[in-house]
Every structure is written in C-alpha cells, then in structure tokens.
Amino acid sequence: MTDSVKPRAARGADKRRRLTAAAARILHEQGVERTTLADIARVAEVPVGNVYYYFKTKDELVQAALSEHSSRLDDLTGRLDELTDPRDRLKALVEAWVGQRDVAARYGCPTGTLAVELDKRADGTLDVEAGAVIRRLLDWTGQQFRALGLPDPDDLAVTLVSAYQGMSLLANALRDPDVMTREGARLLHWLDSLKAPRQTP
Amino acid sequence: MTDSVKPRAARGADKRRRLTAAAARILHEQGVERTTLADIARVAEVPVGNVYYYFKTKDELVQAALSEHSSRLDDLTGRLDELTDPRDRLKALVEAWVGQRDVAARYGCPTGTLAVELDKRADGTLDVEAGAVIRRLLDWTGQQFRALGLPDPDDLAVTLVSAYQGMSLLANALRDPDVMTREGARLLHWLDSLKAPRQTP
Amino acid sequence: MTDSVKPRAARGADKRRRLTAAAARILHEQGVERTTLADIARVAEVPVGNVYYYFKTKDELVQAALSEHSSRLDDLTGRLDELTDPRDRLKALVEAWVGQRDVAARYGCPTGTLAVELDKRADGTLDVEAGAVIRRLLDWTGQQFRALGLPDPDDLAVTLVSAYQGMSLLANALRDPDVMTREGARLLHWLDSLKAPRQTP
Amino acid sequence: MTDSVKPRAARGADKRRRLTAAAARILHEQGVERTTLADIARVAEVPVGNVYYYFKTKDELVQAALSEHSSRLDDLTGRLDELTDPRDRLKALVEAWVGQRDVAARYGCPTGTLAVELDKRADGTLDVEAGAVIRRLLDWTGQQFRALGLPDPDDLAVTLVSAYQGMSLLANALRDPDVMTREGARLLHWLDSLKAPRQTP
DNA sequence: CATGAATGAGTCTTCATTCAT
DNA sequence: AATGAATGAAGACTCATTCAT
Numbered sequence: 001m002t003d004s005v006k007p008r009a010a011r012g013a014d015k016r017r018r019l020t021a022a023a024a025r026i027l028h029e030q031g032v033e034r035t036t037l038a039d040i041a042r043v044a045e046v047p048v049g050n051v052y053y054y055f056k057t058k059d060e061l062v063q064a065a066l067s068e069h070s071s072r073l074d075d076l077t078g079r080l081d082e083l084t085d086p087r088d089r090l091k092a093l094v095e096a097w098v099g100q101r102d103v104a105a106r107y108g109c110p111t112g113t114l115a116v117e118l119d120k121r122a123d124g125t126l127d128v129e130a131g132a133v134i135r136r137l138l139d140w141t142g143q144q145f146r147a148l149g150l151p152d153p154d155d156l157a158v159t160l161v162s163a164y165q166g167m168s169l170l171a172n173a174l175r176d177p178d179v180m181t182r183e184g185a186r187l188l189h190w191l192d193s194l195k196a197p198r199q200t201p
Numbered sequence: 202m203t204d205s206v207k208p209r210a211a212r213g214a215d216k217r218r219r220l221t222a223a224a225a226r227i228l229h230e231q232g233v234e235r236t237t238l239a240d241i242a243r244v245a246e247v248p249v250g251n252v253y254y255y256f257k258t259k260d261e262l263v264q265a266a267l268s269e270h271s272s273r274l275d276d277l278t279g280r281l282d283e284l285t286d287p288r289d290r291l292k293a294l295v296e297a298w299v300g301q302r303d304v305a306a307r308y309g310c311p312t313g314t315l316a317v318e319l320d321k322r323a324d325g326t327l328d329v330e331a332g333a334v335i336r337r338l339l340d341w342t343g344q345q346f347r348a349l350g351l352p353d354p355d356d357l358a359v360t361l362v363s364a365y366q367g368m369s370l371l372a373n374a375l376r377d378p379d380v381m382t383r384e385g386a387r388l389l390h391w392l393d394s395l396k397a398p399r400q401t402p
Numbered sequence: 403m404t405d406s407v408k409p410r411a412a413r414g415a416d417k418r419r420r421l422t423a424a425a426a427r428i429l430h431e432q433g434v435e436r437t438t439l440a441d442i443a444r445v446a447e448v449p450v451g452n453v454y455y456y457f458k459t460k461d462e463l464v465q466a467a468l469s470e471h472s473s474r475l476d477d478l479t480g481r482l483d484e485l486t487d488p489r490d491r492l493k494a495l496v497e498a499w500v501g502q503r504d505v506a507a508r509y510g511c512p513t514g515t516l517a518v519e520l521d522k523r524a525d526g527t528l529d530v531e532a533g534a535v536i537r538r539l540l541d542w543t544g545q546q547f548r549a550l551g552l553p554d555p556d557d558l559a560v561t562l563v564s565a566y567q568g569m570s571l572l573a574n575a576l577r578d579p580d581v582m583t584r585e586g587a588r589l590l591h592w593l594d595s596l597k598a599p600r601q602t603p
Numbered sequence: 604m605t606d607s608v609k610p611r612a613a614r615g616a617d618k619r620r621r622l623t624a625a626a627a628r629i630l631h632e633q634g635v636e637r638t639t640l641a642d643i644a645r646v647a648e649v650p651v652g653n654v655y656y657y658f659k660t661k662d663e664l665v666q667a668a669l670s671e672h673s674s675r676l677d678d679l680t681g682r683l684d685e686l687t688d689p690r691d692r693l694k695a696l697v698e699a700w701v702g703q704r705d706v707a708a709r710y711g712c713p714t715g716t717l718a719v720e721l722d723k724r725a726d727g728t729l730d731v732e733a734g735a736v737i738r739r740l741l742d743w744t745g746q747q748f749r750a751l752g753l754p755d756p757d758d759l760a761v762t763l764v765s766a767y768q769g770m771s772l773l774a775n776a777l778r779d780p781d782v783m784t785r786e787g788a789r790l791l792h793w794l795d796s797l798k799a800p801r802q803t804p
Numbered sequence: 805c806a807t808g809a810a811t812g813a814g815t816c817t818t819c820a821t822t823c824a825t
Numbered sequence: 826a827a828t829g830a831a832t833g834a835a836g837a838c839t840c841a842t843t844c845a846t
Binding site: 433536577585 | 719758
C-alpha cells in the first residue's frame with residue numbers, strides 16, 4: 001500500500017525544489033524586478049508565508065534560480081562529455097542552443113538575461129554569481145578547444161559563448177527564432193573549419 | 202558678455218533635453234525597474250513634479266532614452282558614412298565599440314540591455330521600440346556588406362551585431378573590458394578576410 | 403470692413419463668459435471633483451495659466467457655474483412669468499423639465515447634483531450657495547401656488563421641486579428618460595387637480 | 604469569562620466587516636472623491652497597507668459600501684414584510700425614512716448621493732451597481748402596490764421612491780430635517796388615499 | 805494682461821518582509 | 826514547520842496653484 005503522506009523531510013525538500021524550479025522559470029520569463037514572491041509562490045503552489053522557511057529573502061530565490069540554471073548546464077555538458085570527439089561535443093552544444101530557439105526568441109538565454117539584469121545592481125553580490133555561471137560554460141568550452149589542440153582555446157571559448165549570447169539577444173529583441181537557426185549553422189561551419197596546427201615531430 | 206538668462210523656449214527645450222540625457226544615462230546604468238523618476242529628476246536637476254510636464258509617464262521617459270540611443274547611433278553611422286570604403290566603415294564601427302569597452306564592461310550595451318529588460322514585459326510596446334533600434338543598426342551594417350558585394354549581407358550583419366551584443370554581455374558579466382578588445386581584434390581580422398566572389402567578366 | 407480685433411475689455415469679458423459656460427457644462431457632466439481646471443480651460447479654449455486672471459481659485463469657478471445655473475433658472479422663470487395663469491406657469495415649468503429628460507437621464511439636474519456633491523464638503527461655503535439656487539426655485543414656485551390661493555403654498559413648492567429632484571435622480575440612476583416623462587405627466591395631472599378653497603364672500 | 608483572543612478567521616472577517624462599515628459611513632458622509640483610503644483605514648482602525656489585503660482597489664471598497672447599503676435595505680424590507688398589510692408596510696417605510704431625517708439633512712440618502720457621484724464617472728461600472736440598489740427598492744415597493752391591487756404599481760413605486768430621493772436631496776441642500784417630516788406626512792396621507800378600483804364580481 | 809512652465813503636497817497602489825498562532 | 830494576515834516603506838502619478846517673463 002502506497003501511503004500518500006510523504007515523510008516530513010521529503011515534503012520539505014519537495015517544496016524547496018518546486019520553489020526553485022518555479023523561480024528559475026518565472027524569473028527567466030518575467031525578469032527579477034517584475035516578479036513578485038507571490039508570483040513564484042503561486043506557480044510553486046506554496047503559500048506565500050511559507051516561502052520564508054526555505055528562502056530568507058527574495059535574493060536567495062534568485063540565487064537558487066541561478067543554481068538551477070547552473071546545474072542544468074552541468075547536466076547538459078555532462079551528457080556532451082559522453083561524446084568522444086571534443087569537436088562533436090561543441091557542435092552538439094550549438095545544436096542544443098538552436099533546439100532552444102523558441103524559448104530564446106521569447107525570453108532570451110536564461111543566464112544571460114539574468115546576468116544583464118543583475119549587473120545593473122549597485123550591490124554586487126548576485127551579479128557575480130550570474131557571471132560565475134557563464135564562466136562555467138566558458139571553462140567547459142575552453143577545455144574542449146584545448147583538447148582539440150587549438151591555440152588560444154580560451155579566446156575561442158569567449159568567441160563561441162559570445163556568439164551564443166549575441167544570437168540569443170538578437171533573436172529575443174527581434175522576436176525571431178530563425179536568427180538562432182542561421183547563426184547556429186554558421187557556428188557549426190566555423191567549428192568544422194578550425195584546424196589544429198601541425199605538431200612538430 | 203553672455204547673458205545667463207535664456208529665452209523661455211530654450212529653457213523648456215533644455216530641460217527636456219536634460220531629462221532625456223539623464224534618462225538615457227541612468228536607465229542604462231541602473232536598468233528601467235531599479236530607476237525611479239526621482240533618480241532621473243535628480244540627475245537632470247529638475248523637480249520631480251515638473252517631470253510630468255515633459256513626459257506624461259515613466260514609459261515615455263524610457264522611450265525618450267531609446268530615441269536618444271537611437272540618434273546617437275545615427276550620429277555614429279553618419280560619421281562613418283564619410284569614409285569611402287564600406288569595409289573601413291565597418292572596421293571603424295568595431296573600433297568604436299572597442300573604444301566603449303569600459304562602459305560596456307560596467308553596464309553593457311545601452312540598447313542591448315534595455316532590450317533585454319523590456320522584452321520581459323507582458324505589454325509589448327516598448328520592447329518593439331528597443332528592437333527597432335537594433336534593427337536600425339542591422340540595416341546600416343547590412344548595407345555596408347551589400348556595398349562590398351558580399352553574398353547574404355543581412356546574415357553577415359546579424360553575425361556582426363550579434364558578436365557585438367555577445368561580447369558586450371560577456372564583458373559586462375565578467376566585468377572584463379579585455380573581452381571587448383580581444384573579440385574586437387578578431388572581428389577586424391574577420392572583416393579583412395571577407396572577399397567578394399569573382400564577378401563573371 | 404469688420405475689425406476682428408475686439409476691444410480689450412470685451413475680450414476679457416468674453417473669456418470670462420466662456421470659462422463660466424464651460425465650467426457650468428463640464429462640472430455638471432463630470433462633477434466637481436473629477437473635473438480639473440485644465441478640463442475647463444480646454445473646453446473654454448483658454449490657456450490654463452490664464453484662468454487665474456478671471457478666477458482666483460477652482461472654487462470660484464464652481465461658484466461661477468452655480469451662478470450660471472441660477473441665472474438660467476431666472477431666465478426660465480422670467481419667461482414663464484409672461485404667462486398669466488400661475489397654474490400654467492407651473493405646468494410649463496414641468497414641461498420644461500420633461501423637455502430636458504435626456505440630459506437629466508445622463509447627468510441629472512445640474513443644480514441638484516452639484517448640491518449633492520458640495521454638501522459632502524466639510525467647509526460649508528459653496529454648499530450654501532447651491533442650496534440658495536434651489537431655494538430660489540422654491541421661492542418662485544411657492545409664489546405661484548400662493549397666487550393660486552392654495553393653502554400651504556411653500557409646502558406645495560417643496561413637494562413639486564422635491565418631485566423634480568427625485569425624478570431627475572431616478573432617471574439618472576436608471577439611465578431612463580422615460581421616468582421623467584411619466585412623472586412629469588403625473589405632476590401635470592396633480593397641478594390640475596389642485597383647487598383653491600372657497601373664499602368667504 | 605469571555606476570551607478576548609479571537610480565532611484567526613474571525614479576526615480576518617471582522618476587519619473586513621469593519622472596513623466595509625467604515626467605508627459605508629465615510630463614503631456617505633464625505634463622498635467618494637473626497638475620501639481617501641487612509642480615511643477609511645483610520646476609521647476602521649486598520650493600517651493602510653493592510654486594506655489591500657481585503658480590497659484590491661479603492662473601487663472595491665466603494666462596491667463594498669454599496670453592498671452594505673443594499674443589505675441594510677434588505678434588512679429593513681425584511682422587517683417590513685412581517686407586517687400583513689402592504690399599505691402598512693409602505694407607511695412604515697415612509698416612517699423609517701422620516702426617522703432618518705437628521706442624517707438625511709446632513710448627508711442625504713446614502714444610496715442616492717452615491718448614485719449621483721458615481722454617475723459622473725466616464726467608466727460605467729459602479730454607477731450601474733448604485734442603480735441596482737435603487738432598483739431593488741423600486742422592486743420591493745412595486746410589489747406592495749401590486750399586492751394592494753392598484754393599477755400601474757411600478758409607476759407608483761417610481762413616484763414614491765422618487766419622492767423619497769427628492770425630499771432627501773432637498774432636506775440635505777437646505778440642511779433642514781423638517782422637509783422630511785412634512786413631505787413624509789404628505790406621503791402617508793397619499794398612501795392612505797389610494798384605493799383599488801372595484802373588482803367586477 | 806498673457807501664458808508656458810514650475811512646484812510640491814497628496815493619493816492610490818505594490819510588495820518584500822515579518823508576525824502570531 | 827506552516828500560514829493567513831499584517832506592516833510600512835516606497836513609487837508613479839495628479840493637480841491646484843504660483844511664478845517669471
């Protein structure tokens with residue numbers, strides 16, 4: 001017999017998870033400033049007053065949303081790591097971005113738009129965290145370029161991630177997912193064209 | 202001797218201009234949602250109540266800031282148009298971007314960050330305007346590529362502007378102006394490498 | 403040749419008259435509190451800043467509107483006085499009311515609704531004036547009943563004016579001009595039915 | 604011994620009731636436009652910010668006040684319904700009005716004056732509700748006349764309610780409660796004089 | 805006299821955060 | 826832990842009135 005009553009701890013963890021997921025989604029869609037705690041609570045189906053048992057301030061929820069996006073990124077790169085060729089990993093990354101084109105055209109890149117909004121703050125706490133998530137992506141990308149034996153792998157990483165942020169922003173501003181498709185194709189082509197210099201024997 | 206008392210009309214227009222300039226700057230620095238009318242009024246040295254004589258709503262001020270950025274863009278492209286070679290114009294554009302690297306690292310691209318914030322709104326009025334400013338830049342850029350006789354000039358424009366938005370966002374998120382310098386150099390190189398296909402004789 | 407330039411005094415008096423007429427109309431339609439000086443100025447086609455040359459405060463404009471309604475009432479009773487039979491005068495008064503049924507259904511009796519609004523004020527200055535206009539109507543009506551040799555003419559006047567205010571209010575609240583028509587018919591019948599007691603010879 | 608600590612739900616409902624009662628009273632006394640939310644909150648002894656927990660807008664408070672007046676009217680007619688003779692009910696209604704003469708002389712009929720003020724609004728939402736309350740009174744009154752077998756009972760209802768609104772307005776404008784007394788006496792006499800036509804046997 | 809512009813007090817409304825139970 | 830209710834500090838916006846020219 002399955003008891004519908006969950007153990008306390010489980011219930012608590014569940015609510016926390018629901019709040020985090022709700023925050024990740026709504027903050028992406030509406031932005032930090034236009035989202036109220038009540039919005040997040042409603043989506044998470046948690047009573048407003050209860051939110052404060054899990055997150056002491058609104059900023060902690062923003063932080064949780066950032067972590068959520070960060071761990072989704074980790075999931076993605078984790079899956080990509082299963083591919084043997086670093087070039088294939090990067091190409092699959094680009095394809096994943098293009099796969100998100102409709103969301104990007106509507107709301108932009110979750111981390112990128114969050115970073116933009118948080119960077120406007122005088123208080124520089126959360127903006128650093130947003131930057132850290134992006135840096136994580138840069139690091140992983142740089143490793144792939146390095147594994148390919150390409151020179152200046154970190155610069156290449158900046159170029160690739162920068163292209164992603166740029167095309168997301170444009171797709172969003174123009175409300176046109178095709179921007180993602182076209183730029184994605186160009187990036188794939190670019191990745192294919194990169195050649196490691198001859199190794200001295 | 203210059204009389205410090207300005208004619209009436211001049212004073213009114215002057216205030217409007219001051220408010221617009223203040224809005225353009227503060228909205229860029231603090232973002233729309235975190236900026237109060239009082240902030241803008243203070244910077245423009247205009248009493249708060251008086252703001253409404255010039256702009257009926259906060260949104261009108263945002264709109265004015267967008268127009269300001271748009272006309273600054275026009276000024277820039279106007280100056281670039283004096284160069285004879287379209288390629289030189291594009292390279293000078295990139296150099297202008299790099300010249301703004303410190304501002305970009307601190308606050309991002311004015312139009313880009315504004316677009317990101319406005320796109321979060323349910324009410325799609327101002328976000329369209331932000332998109333229009335970006336489209337203006339795309340159009341001008343596309344014309345240069347077209348003048349160079351390059352294929353798919355509009356796609357190239359998207360690539361270039363996208364790169365600009367991406368590098369600004371990354372420079373901002375990482376608080377590192379060097380991103381602008383390095384990506385700028387790459388873009389200059391890329392522009393130089395573009396060759397028009399042979400014309401059939 | 404007709405000179406379009408009016409003498410100064412005339413122009414001034416004209417503006418004052420336009421402002422008064424505008425106030426009378428707009429205050430009736432929108433109520434005192436929901437009407438701004440700018441509304442009145444716009445309708446009168448007088449620049450806002452100029453209003454204060456003719457009326458030192460908003461209340462003075464309300465006052466002017468009351469006077470306007472009062473003198474329109476005088477005009478009406480003046481015309482009715484030309485009828486020889488006081489009963490005919492009263493019946494013509496009722497017919498005039500019914501003739502205004504569409505305005506009444508939309509905005510109520512100008513003086514009555516103004517009185518209602520002004521009576522809410524703590525400061526009892528203007529409300530007294532509104533009461534005075536109504537009293538003027540009561541006085542004239544009372545005189546007619548007195549001339550008919552009817553007992554308690556002032557009570558009859560209260561009954562008649564009260565009926566007018568009541569039917570205007572109901573017509574307005576129900577947005578139904580027919581209320582005016584039906585009640586008007588009843589009042590005419592009632593006036594006809596009133597008989598003076600036999601005089602002792 | 605009565606515990607002064609009330610259960611939660613009771614406290615919430617209590618505040619809502621206090622706010623509604625305060626709104627009903629103050630809006631009647633000061634009018635809608637001259638009453639601030641702070642006024643109502645103060646009378647209800649509720650912190651201003653808390654008002655919005657119960658009523659999302661000022662208009663909702665106006666609406667609540669209207670409902671309050673409506674249900675007070677229902678209470679009254681409910682009590683009158685216990686009288687067996689419809690004529691006695693109507694006479695008792697008139698006596699109830701006269702009993703309120705001092706309030707009427709100071710502030711007018713709550714529903715009537717509210718209707719007058721709300722009818723000035725461009726937005727026709729609340730004015731319809733005010734009309735509905737008056738219609739409720741008309742309906743009940745019409746039923747009594749119908750029960751008496753009188754012809755055109757609805758017209759008679761309009762006449763009676765109209766007389767009530769008219770005498771309230773006059774009493775208010777003239778600041779004279781005696782108007783209510785005298786007109787009330789006349790109405791009682793009128794009600795007594797009404798005879799149902801002979802029924803054909 | 806005229807008038808565009810200026811002013812600042814006041815009002816509604818929102819919301820993050822806290823509290824009592 | 827849980828939660829409905831409470832709180833107060835802003836913020837956008839309005840408008841009668843005044844002022845400078």
